[in-house]
Every structure is written in structure tokens, then in C-alpha cells.
Amino acid sequence: MTPPATLDIPEPVLAIARTLDAAGHEAWCVGGAIRDALLGDRQSDVDLATSATPDEVQRLFRHTVPVGVRFGTVGVLDRDRRLHEVTTFRQDVETDGRHAVVRYGASLDEDLARRDFTINAIAYHPLRHEWRDPFGGRADLEAGVVRAVGDPAARFREDYLRILRGLRFAARFGFAIEPATWAAMVAAAPGLAHLSAERVRDEWMKGLVSARSLARFTALWRDAGAARAWLPELRPAAALEAALGRADAEPRDPVLLTLLACEQAAAVLRRLRASNAEVARAEAVERAAAGPGSADEVAVRRWLASAGDAWRDVRWLAAMRDGVEPAWGPVAARIVERGDPLTRGALAVGGADLRAVGVAPGPAMGRTLDALLDRVLERPELNTRDALLALARELA
Template identity: 50%
Template sequence: MREIPGSVAALCARLRAAGWEAYPVGGCVRDLLLGRTPGDWDVTTSARPEEVTALFDRTVPTGIKHGTVTVLTEDGGVEVTTFRAESGYADGRHPDAVTFGGDLTGDLSRRDFTINAMALGPDGTVIDPFGGRKDLQARIIRCVGEPERRFREDALRMLRAVRFSAQLGFAVENATAEALRNNAGLSACLSAERVRTELEKTLLAPWPERGEGLFAWGLLAAFVGTDAQPDLTTLHRVPVRPLERWAALCALLLDEGSIRSAGEFLKALRLDGRTVRACAAGAELVKTMPRGAVGWRHALAEHGEDACTAAAAIGAAMVGGTYLQELAETLAEGSCVTVRELALSGAELAAMGYRGADIGAAQRRLLSHVLDHPKDNRPERLRELLKAER
């Protein structure tokens, strides 16, 4: 198991010296046991937020209502959260009431999955009252306690279960999977932004095919209906980048009739405008998929790099082939694909006697020629072409 950063160890030591309990907890412990470097660090403590704030010079009140203070250290921010109990989840996402106090076991008992419900003691001992270490070894995602209750408390946990499965390559334990299916309707209360974030993390995960559970269990029914069954194994043909993965997903859903348009689907999920436009254009472009360098140069000139990237990703996901490679090679050529890249500028055309709209028309004709003959993008050759027209 990898070591705890010195700043985190010092933070815990300072809390303990002041008479409080303090333990690294949650995902950072899971990652340490998996031999990974944690992306962030969380500490749970018996100290209340105001006591944590008084003890450290640099703090940010990131979630005082829920007992969380971020302590700024030389290794980054560490979220320090008071032992707490929660009750009432009227909105299916947040507790109606938070009560500070209790002990470590009680604090761990409110967490989502056993693999996230472990802590490290002062001597480095793994404190694991719910069998998280055993589940790590068995490679399964299991809820802490009763799955139905965990998901009714926070519906986002259902999407997180699938996301962890895709990120870690773990199976979802049977009782947890059954609760996912039974409570899928609760996902309708989640914001589109929350759903988008979890879905994107799943699409970019090492095992994206495990994301099929999002559709099989009906967790995305608000966006794709209940019959969607995309084959996400095809995502392995596509680069692990958001644009390409979103484009490929849209293509799979369009192909099976689960969505009417890529643009509408992505807008509903609150994707950024650039991704929405690129995926929508790519879904149209793929109907007349470019081939070879000349084809891709023309497509780049007409639709832009983002749309072409989306189209190539769609082609790769749907039928395989060399679309992504062809596009990458075309881009690597550095050939002219826009008017701005022509070797003759608008000012130089004006100096040749062109005026007003004639300048733009001449540029478009030159670009059309250069897309087919990229080596002709030289000032003297472009002048020859224009003179030949007169």
C-alpha cells in the first residue's frame, strides 16, 4: 500500500493532538489498497467544523452545513468532515437534516459502497467494518447495508455504482443490481448536469461496456426511453476523449432508434455547445463519410475539425475501419483547409485588383483547388491560377 502524503498525515496528527479523532477515509483508502495514487484526500473527524477552522490557518468552508471544511495544505486541499448522521431525503438527493456526532463506525455506515467505507487508523491499520477490503478482492460493487435504502437516500448513487464498475472493472453485486433495477425511477429526480457528469466518466472509463447497465437498468430512461441497448464494447475502438466518446454513443443510440437526434439528446444532458454542434454535424457527415486525404480535406473545409473528429469516431464505433487514422494523417499533413491558410491574403488579392465580394469569391475558388492540390498553395502558383481565369 502506498504512503499517505506528509501533509495529510500532519493534518491528522494535529487534530489528534488537539484531542480529536481523525482518519483518512473513503475513496483515498480504496485507491491506496488498489495500489493507485488517490486523486484527492478526505479525512473524517470527531471535531466540529468550527473547531477544525480554529485549528488550521488556511481553510475554506466548502460545506459547513454538512460538516465539511477544506484545509489547504502544501499537497492541495483536504476535505475534513465531521462525524455525522443524516435523516430524511425528501428530494432523493440530499439529507433534510444532518446531526454532528457519533463515532467512526456510524459515520462509515452512511456511505454508499463498502469499498468506499474504509478508514485508516493512526498506525495505518485499515478500519473496515463493512467488508470493503473483501469486496475489493472479489472485485464487486456492494452497497453498505440495505441497497434499497442507500438508493432512496441518494439516487445519484445508482449512477455512481455503474461508474465505479466501469472505472474499476468490478461487477455489481446481485442484491445491489436488483435494487438498481427496482429504484431506477428515482433517477428522474436527478439534474441533467449530474447525470451528464456520471455518464461522461463512465464513457471515459477503462471498461466503458459496463456502462450498459445504465441502459439495462433504466437509469437513463428520462433521456433515451426504456428500450435502449447500445453495445458499448465498440467504444474501445474510439480514443478516450469526451468528444469522440459522446459522438460514438450518439451514433449507437441513433442506430437503434433510442434517440431522434444527437443534438436534442446532448442538449437535454446540458452538454457544452461545442460538443453538441460537433456531434450533430458529425452524425450528418457520416452519411457521406469522407475517404482518403482529399475527402477529409474537403470535409474539414466545410464542417470543421470537431465535426470531422465526431464523424470519424462514429465510423470507428459503428463499423471499425481506418477513419480515425485517415483523419489524423490528413491533419498531420498541415495542408490548407481554410481561406485563412491560403498563401495569398485578401490584401494581396486587393493589390492584384480584386475588390469587395470578388475577393471572397476568388478565395473560395483557390481553396477549392488547393483542397485537391495542396502543393499548389504557394503565392506564385495561386497568382498563376487567377491570371488563367482572366
């Protein structure tokens, strides 16, 4: 791959590079933005690597944030208060498969040597328009290959998350994984168990959102041993291929896709430390997953009353799994659009109305409201104040 003579680097990043350069420090654009630019996908979020130490970066710029200063990264805020990461050239001194102890004073090539994959170990000087690619990353981009920098086994021992990152890159770009890199991934996969759930969750969800083929992404997790470590509930490939193929063209919702790909998805999301809202959403879908059983309006209304907001997710999942809209789907949509009463709160009477006709507060009130809702679910036209009060008198 012949690189372009220049890259279109955002002006705020150029301003940071000029300040570092004027102070006698090297400043190179690195990371995913450079990789993506070479693939024709320009990014506005460009990271810089520099010979300046974190203390020197903080002295040079008025507005900074110590986003990862322990690991050499300082966030520099531009005039629009947008943060740009500036990281000191570094070498790993000690690693435990999760975190690294680093030393500063490294060269650019030494800094690139500690990166995970060759396609991420490319640097561009935004002022001199020079390229640095000591590990053949551009050739691997052109060939469509994910290859570890240097010794693959050593790279994965340094940080087991790199296995999941490699799977994500392969699925996102449609790249092959170089054989020695793949073999090292599989061999190192037991180390994935030592990662934090949050880091694994982020890679799983990013992969679901970015993969060209969801079936390939999940197959990579399964075949590399990542699913064995973190997602034993991942459904077999034969049960997933058609459904995930349909989902490829849909907007990517990682919670829905986890429900599609995994048995007991709520338990999976809980293990991955997803948010309470995400876990609750999955639990609601699992409770409602059976659907209404028929397309009869009364049956669908009763099911909607129990399913709540989960009905749309259940409808989408059924369409992805079966390849056709469930028969009850349009009926449910029509009921919701029409505004049929489905909850106690939608009834035309409340507690004060019922007390006025002799219904006692407490459990009796709850039973009466439930009975009224049951009648209204069967016949929505009964949801008027007069009709419900008459029914309440009969029930009293």
C-alpha cells in the same frame, strides 16, 4: 481480506490528523482512497473524517477553504497549498433524493452507516493504525461485490446519484452488484430524473474513462434504467459491443465515446450540460460523419475543407465502428501533414491583393475567395500569388 497492518498515508494528511488528535478529536482516513489502497492502488488524495465540527476545524488550521461547509466539509491547505478534505462525522436528518440535511455529533460508525456502499464504508486510523469496517466492506472487496450499506432502497432514496455511482464502481472494478442492491437500483431508477444534469454528466463521463469494459458499463446503464432516464439515444447493445470492445484499449475521451455510444450525441451532451466546446465538437463530428465518400485526394481535400478539425474524430469513430482504418484516413493524414491549403486563410492571396486587381469588397470578395479555394482544393499547386491573381482577373 486481511488488511495491511499499516497504510502509507501522505505526510500532509498525517500532519492534519496529528493536529486534530492533539486537540482531542478523532481523525480517520475514509473514502475511495482507502478502498483503492486495499485493492493495491495507492492514492495521494486521502480524505479525513473527524469528530471536530467545521468551526473547530477552521479554528485549528490557519489556511482553510469552506469547500462544503454546509455539509460538514472543510478544505485544509497544506504547506504546498494542496487541499485536503476534512469532514465532520454526521448523520442524515432529512433527504429528498438529491441533497441531505445533516447533523453533527455522530460517531464514526454512524458516519459510516450513511455511506453508499460497503466498499466505501471502511475507515483507517492513520496514527493508531486501527481499522473500522462495520459493514463488511473488506469482504466485499475480496469477493468483488458492490453492496449497499444497510437497506439498499433507503440508500437510493436518500440520493439517487448512488445508483450511477454503483454502476460506475461495478464497471471500474469488474465487480458484480449484489442482487438486493441491483433490485433496489432498478426499482429506484425513475428517481434519476430528479438529479441535476451536471451530476449525471460527471458520473457518465467518469464511468466512460474508468470502466474496464465499456460494453459492460453501457449495458449496466441500459439494464438499470439509467439510460431510459437520461440517455434514450444510447445505441442497442448489439450495435455497440464490437466497437466498444475496440475502444477499451484506446485512450479514453468521454466526448468521443459518447459519440460512439449514442445517436445524436450533441443533443445528449447538451442535455447533460456539457461545456459549449464539447457540444460544438460533437456537432462538428455529426456534420462531417459521412466522410469524404472516396479516397480520391480531391474528394478528401474538399471534405477536409468542410470538416475542419473534426476529421480526426470522424476517422477514429469510423475505425472503432468498422474495425478497420477507413480507406480515406491515410489520405487525409497525408494531405494535412503536407500542408495542402484547405481554408480561405491558407490561400496565397488576401483581400488587399484582390482589391488591387479590381475585386470589390463585400459579397463579391467572398465569392471570389470561395472560387479560388475551390480551384486550389482541386489543384493545390495553383496556390501561388501570381496564379491566384490571374484566376481572380478571369473571374472578375
